[in-house]
Amino acid sequence: MDNDLERGDRERVNGQSSSVAREVPDDALLREMDGLEVYTPPRHAEGIVGWTMFDTPTAQDDTVVALLPKDKIGKVPNRGLVRIESEGDGRTYLGIVQAGPFAEPDGLRGDAPLVVTVQVRSGQMLLPQFHGRIHIELMGQKSGKAVTPPRFRPLPSSPVFLLDAGETRELLRCEGDMALGLAVGHDDLKVGIPSGRKSVMPRHTGVLGTTGAGKSTTVSRMIQQAQKAGMAVILLDVEGEYTEMGRPADNPEMVELLAERGIAAKGVSDTALYHLVGTETTNLRHPNRREFSPPFSRLSPYMVCEILDLTDAQQTRYWQAYENCKALLRELGIYPQRVMGRVEESHERRLERLDEFAEGYPGMTLGALLDVVSAFLHTVERQEDSPRLYSTEFRDSADRVMRRVKQSKAESAVSWRALRARLFRLMRLNVFDSRKPGVHSIDYDELARPGAVSVIDLSDMEAADLRNLVIADIIRGVERAQEKAFDAAARSGAEVPRTLVVVEEAHEFLSVERVRRMPNLFQTVSRIAKRGRKRWLGLVFITQHPQHLPDELLGLLNNYVLHRINDANTIGRLRRSIGGIDAGLWERVTSLAPGQAVVSFTHLSRAMLVTVDPTQCRLRMAEE
Ligand SMILES: Nc1ncnc2c1ncn2[C@@H]1O[C@H](COP(=O)(O)OP(=O)(O)O)[C@@H](O)[C@H]1O
Ligand SMILES: [Mg+2]
Known part of the structure; x- marks a missing residue:
């Protein structure tokens, strides 16, 4: 009964027009097509996912459109990497799926009134045949092992292949022992930071994004991995968010995410919690809590x-x-x-x-x-x-x-x-030169000890200028200790120590306005950043207000984790100061989910979209 009805519907539709997909070509035409010699790409027929199309007047230099047979649509993910073997001239191109895969009906526009009518009236039953379309951004042209900027374009009807995991990894160079997350658009492609390379972390990092976009989670993941890699980490915790890092994650959402990824919840071992004399800490019960007082001298x-x-x-x-x-x-x-x-x-x-x-x-x-x-x-x-x-x-x-x-x-x-x-x-304020029993000045050699994670809780300091003075002083102290340890190791041929200093709420420390008012403070940081490159001291700045960071500071950073940023003006400004991130990725920045980020690091051959791993350790929720 139902079937009869549907058949009747279909016939009616067919009666109205002869151009509905499946029924379009009449038998004679089909027979003729069968007789034609079908185009078969001569090489590597296996693994082909589609073919490049002719260019249209709107074609752009760096992108090429490819069409996919229906059964390949589900195999070509957005951000997937492809190889194009240009048919006829033998050139090989590498590219990334920048848009798509889109599905469009064969021989019709997807929004043709007929297609729309059929779709709403008959649902699946009369779905026209369709194919996929992807927009490939050309990353380069392969010449031998090297990849050079493309000077030509793939010719039309050139076969497109999806790179396998090994090829992708080799091309993106995204491996590193400090695990950061998984690349979006690839199956199980891990993205990490090589902890041993002097050209990466000591070139300094910015973690930017709006509140709730995932910065602290990323930072805590990074810290835990850095410690595992044997680095010393000093964290200037302006909101007191990290004071319970020593304990395993217990937020149900994180616990579930960890389980999905097969990662264990685990606190950071060997943490010390410092807070300035006379100020509170958000974790009074920390087993290794130290009240400190800087000497005024x-x-x-x-x-x-x-x-x-x-x-x-x-x-x-x-x-x-x-x-x-x-x-x-x-x-x-x-x-x-x-x-x-x-x-x-x-x-x-x-x-x-x-x-x-x-x-x-x-x-x-x-x-x-x-x-x-x-x-x-x-x-x-x-x-x-x-x-x-x-x-x-x-x-x-x-x-x-x-x-x-x-x-x-x-x-x-x-x-x-x-x-x-x-x-x-x-x-x-009773902060400097304190004689209170049990209060000492910070032992910077201890802070720079490999494997030590020192959280400096500054959450109870209301005087922003004073807090900045303390931050600047601590960074400088760490730099000295690191230089001393680095030089000693270099002299004796021992493995050189590596240190990270992480500054939360960096816009409060080094805003445009503050840098103008306090040139000395910025010069100190800038000098440390420059020396740090040579002596293995990496700085990590985190902020939800990147628009307040001065250009001079952005100029010191070479690695970025960009979580969601809503403000178009801010993105515009960052685009002008941060190189190496393609337009397609910048467009994504406004719509990233929590924990997703555009990651641009010096070791990566290009910026990537990454789903950052959930954190293993406990973060305190910052007060709203
Ligand atoms: N890597 C991630 N994976 C999954 N969810 C995340 C991730 N990072 C953040 N989130 C979610 O977003 C929330 C806010 O993250 P948080 O790191 O505190 O953001 P921010 O420091 O930018 O304000 C977390 O509580 C969690 O629910
Ligand atoms: Mg945060």
Whole structure:
């Protein structure tokens, strides 16, 4: 009954037009076609998935269209790699499926009214015969083993072959021991980062994408893999998201994804959690938690002036106080230390190498500097008595301090007072030179130890400038320790140590606005980035606001993981500063699913679309 109805429908449709696919060619035509010599590609007939088509007036230089028989449509994935054996001239081209596979009816346009009518009226029954169409972006022309930019185009009707996994891997060069994920468009094609290659991680990395796009998951995966590869990792955790990395992933969604991929949930071993003295951490129960306090003497006076946002007049006073404080420390035998009239040699040598763009005067505490400023203010205000001094260095030597300060010409009580107020505010944070029991300065050799993962929780620091000062200081400390260890290993012929420094919320650390206001801070980072290339220190910057990153910073990065970015302007700007990602991939960036990313690394022959592996370790959800 039903069948009869359908047959009736079909006949009606056929009656209306003779051009519906299956029934189109009449018997005579079919017989004629059978008689024709069918085109058979002479070589490699096996493995052919389609043939290139003629170019149309809208054809573009780098792309070529190929048609696929119906049964091959399901075999040619988007982003799949293909080889085209140009028929007639013997040239071989390599390409990537940039769009498609599309299905279109034979001999008709897919949106022809007839096709539409048939489709809605009869569903599957009267589906015209169809074929596939793919748009191939030409990646290059093969000459021997090398691949060169294409100078010609494949001729029409050239056979198209899908590359197998081995060929694909060889062409994309996407292997590496640090597993990152799976390539989209390939069956089980793993994408990794080679941890041993100096030309990759030490060329610095940006992980960019909107909130919730998968950055932290990617970063935690990367860190765990880096540790496995024997690197030291230091993570500047601005939101306190990574403080529980030592525990296995327990978010049900991640656990399920891990199970699907056959990856075990596992915490990162050997983590240490650092937080600044007097600030909270998001994981108080971490088994290896360390409260730290940086010595004020580590900070470059130039950087301090920037952070304190001093006016020119205040800066002049700052330097006057700083120079006099130095002289007093020497005079009193505090630094260089003088024991029974003898000056400590090693201190003198250290002072000879002192680079005040990078560090302050050894042994100078914030309290001592503040005392000198107070003494100046006292003199300028022409007060008779001696001021009260508080630092351990100077409190018993007020007369010496006053004598010295009086020799130095000083004026303007207003700016001395303002300077004192600013230093006093910094002092009140109780961050520098802390004497609290159990609190130490960071041991940078320990941070740079191979296999150590150090999470620095900065989530409870409200003063952004101060936090940046701490971040800059830690990066610099790590760089020194890394250089020392690297040079020692290089001298002795041992395996060189490798270190990664990961900076979350990098836009807060190095925004365009901040870099303009604090040129010294950026110069420090830039110098470290350049030295890091030679001494195996890789920087990784993460941000959900890439539009705030200055071009100078993007200029330092050579590897990118681009998660979803919604804003077209931001993408436009990134496109101008990041090379090597083709237009088709840029278009994908706005619509990536969480965990998907466009990955462009120096070891890859071209940027790839990657489904990043789920993370094995636990991440804390950042507060919304
Ligand atoms: N690689 C991934 N695979 C599967 N899901 C992911 C992946 N990365 C992220 N997600 C999903 O997206 C959510 C947000 O990821 P997250 O890494 O915190 O993003 P971001 O740090 O960019 O804000 C995760 O909780 C998870 O649900
Ligand atoms: Mg995050």
